[in-house]
Amino acid sequence: MxxxxxxxxxxxxxxxxxxxxxxxxxxxxxxxxxxxxxxxxxxxxxxxxxxxxxxxxxxxxxxxxxxxxxxxxxxxxxxxITHTNYEDSNASLDKKMENFDSLKWVEKIINKLPEQQRIIIQLRDVEQYEFEEIAKVLNMNETAIRVALSRARKTVREFMIKTNNYGIK
Structure with a gap:
């Protein structure tokens, strides 16, 4: 070759x-x-x-x-974990700041996730890999990947709800 x-x-x-x-x-x-x-x-x-x-x-x-x-x-x-390729060029300044703050909070939460969950979120939610592909990369079965992804998303969601309802922790 x-x-x-x-x-x-x-x-x-x-x-x-x-x-x-x-x-x-x-x-x-x-x-x-x-x-x-x-x-x-x-x-x-x-x-x-x-x-x-x-x-x-x-x-x-x-x-x-x-x-x-x-x-x-x-x-x-x-x-x-850093994710900086999000941008909405049509949004108002207030909306951009709100999105930026939310993104930073999500980053902060993902930083605290276990290593395996961080990798799975990166591959599935950012890179848009299929579960079968993630299974090959991580040498795991698809069910375990789905469970870990679900737990990771739940952790992120719960923290964001808590932050939005009660203020910044």
């Missing part, structure tokens, strides 16, 4: 790899490094890539494992 063929294979999901890495690591720089590492690993294994039915799922699995290894070696338990 040549370089051009390889680039064509990874281009459709390279941004997803970066977003997952950014979701798990503390900084954009670290996420860029992780993305580069994943691409290098894929390139080094390009001769066997044809054997994988779902290259994107394989790349996401490598990304998840690489990021978790980085976190374990440097700062276990100190994860940060």
């Amino acid at each position: 040549g370089q051009n063929e390889f680039v064509k294979l990874i281009t459709p999901f390279k941004d997803k790899v970066f977003r997952l890495a950014r979701r798990l690591l503390l900084s954009t720089d670290e996420a860029e490094d992780a993305t580069q590492e994943v691409i290098v690993k894929l390139w080094n294994n390009k001769n066997v890539l044809d054997d994988y039915r779902n290259l994107e799922a394989f790349a996401m699995t490598i990304t998840k494992n690489y990021c978790l290894d980085q976190l374990k070696s440097k700062r276990a338990g100190n994860l940060k």
